[in-house]
Amino acid sequence: MAREIFERKIKQIQDEILILGSMVEQATLDSVTAFKNRDLKAARTIIEDDQNINDKRFAIENAILILLATQQPLAHDLRQLAAMLLVANELERMGDYAKGIASNTVRLGIKDIPVPFRDIEKMGELAVGMLHRSLSAFIHEDVNQAAAIPKEDDEVDALFNKCYRTIVNGMVANPATIDDASLLLWVVHNLERLADRVVNICERTVFIKSGEMLEMSGSFDELEDELGEES
Amino acid sequence: MAIFTDFTNEHIAQNQGSKKNLHKRKFIEKFSFSFIWLAATFTIVILFFLVGYVISNGIKVIDLEFLTTRPAGGVSGKGGISTTVVTTIYLVFLTISIAAPLGIGAAVFMIEYAPEFLKTKGFATHLIQIIRTSVEILAGVPSIIFGLFGFAVFVSYMKLKFSLLSAGLSGACLILPVIIRTTEEAILTVPKSYREGSLALGATKWQTVFNVILPSAMPGIITGIILSVGRVIAETAVFWVTLGGSYRLPKNLLSSGRSMALHVYMLASETRAFDKALGTSAILIVIIIFLNLFINIASRQFSKKFSGK
Amino acid sequence: MITKNNTNGKTKIYVEDFNFFYGKFQALKNITIDIPANQITSIIGPSGCGKSTFIRSFNRMNELIPSTHTTGKIILDDKDIFAIDPVEIRKQVGMVFQRPNPFPKSIFENISFGPRAHGIRDRRILEEIVEKSLRQAVLWDEVKDSLNKSGLALSGGQQQRLCIARALAVEPEVILMDEPASALDPIATLKIEELIQQLKEKYTIVIVTHNMQQAARASDYTMFFNMAEDRAGYLVESGKTTDIFTNPKQDLTEQYISGRFG
Secondary structure (H helix, E strand, O other), X not given: OOOHHHHHHHHHHHHHHHHHHHHHHHHHHHHHHHHHHOOHHHHHHHHHHHHHHHHXXXXXXXXXXXXXXXXXXXXXXXXXXXXXXXXXXXXXXXXXXXXXXXXXXXXXOOOOOOOOHHHHXXXXXXXXXXXXXXXXXXXXXXXHXXXXXXXXXXXXXXXXXXXXXXXXXXXXXXXXXXXXXXXXXXXXXXXXXXXXXXXXXXXHHHHHXXXXXXXXXXXXXXXXXXXXXXX | OHHHHHHHHHHHHHHHHHHHHHHHHHHXXXXXXXXHHHHXXXXXXXXXXXXXXXXXXXXXXXXXXXXXXXXXXXXXXXXXXXXXXXXXHHHHHHHHHHHHHHHHHHHHHHHHHHHHHOOOHHHHXXXXXXXXXXXXXXXXXXXXHHHHHHHHHHHHHOOOOOOHHHHHHHHHHHHHHHHXXXXXXXXXXXXXXXXXXXXXXXXXXHHHHHHHHHHHHHHHHHHHHHHHHHHHHHOOHHHHOOOOOOOOOOOXXXXXXXXXXXXXXXXXXXXXXXXXXXXXXXXXHHHHHHHHHHHHHHHHHHHHHHHOO | OOOXXXXXXXXXXXXXXXXXXXXXXXXXXEEEEEEEOXXXXXXXXXXXXXXXXXXXXXXXXXXXXXXXXXXXXXXXXXXXXHHOOHHHHHHHEEEEOOOOOOOOOEHHHHHHHHHHHOOOOOHHHHHHHHHHHHHHOOOHHHHOOOOOOEHHHOOHHHHHHHHHHHHHOOOOOEEEEEOOOOOOOHHHHHHHHHHHHHHOOXXXXXXXXXXXXXXXHHOOEEEXXXXXXXXXXXXXXXXXXXXXHHOOOOHHHHHHHOOOXX
């Protein structure tokens, strides 16, 4: 069979991406749980473990660069490797979002302010679910599955808006809590951005197959580009 | 342990068997080598004996007078070989100037032009094959037959009589097959890439043949010509029946004359001057030795230029 | 497919429904293509699919082989190449071969061979042409003091550049190259590729190559040939090199480029 070695190496990298994906999923769920339970110890662990996510991303990047240099891939192979490079990057950024949630958990400490926990938990679950399925679609180059996911981002965006309203109302009602409440805003913002990055992964899936970059973002997302990132 | 001893015993037995085999093979090699050596030595001995005998005996008569006086007629065998040397030179030039252009032209035609000239491929290759076979056959025909042919056609029918011209034409027929063959071979060694390179530059076929192929093939062609020169110098039968035997210096193409090889024959068979025969032979042999040396050096030089080092 | 419409420039050679036969055997089938002017068009494909046969049709070198015939048109600018004397065509369409084949003559004589064959005898003009050609082939500086040296005494890469200079000396408009760098070491290969890039300003270049990366690196347009079941060569796909190598339209092209052929 032609290029067995090459195919094997690509499969290895795909497996690593799935592993990285599950690390990120776990970190996200854990960070939301830690946030809900005000578990500062768990939060600190998550912050440390982000290093593992970074290391894995660099390992994947290296492996891909080596394949690019030694195998001179073209056409589909080239798009696939380029897409994997970008997806690894997206996953690492998502890991940073989880770390950001954990950091804010630590900052908030045990302060008592009203938090829309259930919505936040829901956002986390939705986002992680999207991530999981998007990675599966990515690895299997399932364009249909990938095309179905961005719609769910709308739900996440809707939840984000709801939480945003709630938190801002809380700020207006009780100006003393503005500092802490802003930390809350960052938490829900991270979850919303995480879901957006999942949409990027879906776009890349379509790109591998067809060679075209289609924008799949929902209508809400233009607003989010105004807000910066938090680490 | 038992297994090991069995193994080593067998191993030793095999080893000894292969030793015997080695001895046998070495013996065969030594034997064959000695045989080949003997064959080579024998050949060299014959050569040296021949050359040595002729030269050592012939050298006695060679002096300036021998080289500069012409032979006296009749049975005395007196005189030298001056006119024969000149006649030989004339003959060489004549045969080469007739045979070389014809032979080279024929070879070039056969390789370069005939295939397309004769349109359909099948017919052309057959014709060329016939020509080639004829050339091969001609190369093996005994030279006396060329002589008789020359006598019948040039001397009698065309009324050229015994003359340089008859001899030259007959000699040319003799060496024509050789020249055609060596030229063909030389042209075939020219890489096809030269031909392609030249044509791709927009040169015509003739320009390619004249400017690229012939110059590259020249070493081989010249070798063929020099070989023919040697043949002409050594030839007796052909000239015996076309040149006549006049000991005088030929005045023009229609004059008769005597080549050196002919002179040797005539001295040996018609006179008692066997020593002079040997003397002339000695000079002939020396010329041929030098000619061969020259071919060797020249073709080495040419192939150096050819490969550009 | 590359057509007049998507080369956004002139077409130098237009091939229409071209078929090539060696006796009864069909080597090329229904080839139609526009070769863009002043661009480098590469031809890739598996062995035996007719790539060399194809470009040799442009300068009618195939006619040296007996019993070949063609159907279809090849138009150079607006002239039918089969209606003109091949010797004349070869002046406009030059060729560089796979193995460097300088003549066993001096460098000067090699390069002046073409112009002299076409009637230029003036020594001064020939010297100018030789210098100009050697400069274009990026060989002048290396050999300017030894023009009388034999062409065969140069290194492989230099010999190939000499052959390129020799082809340039007759001032063709199209240069055909049949795997010009396959017999050379990597550094010489890169030099040749850079040279080709410089040449495209003034010439139209068509290059056959087995080396995918070379085609990807060094050409503007690419044609992909394949061998059909009846062993005739046909054109599978053609287009801009960047498109063919990142997102080819035909599966067959994709497979060949990714090394997953057969």
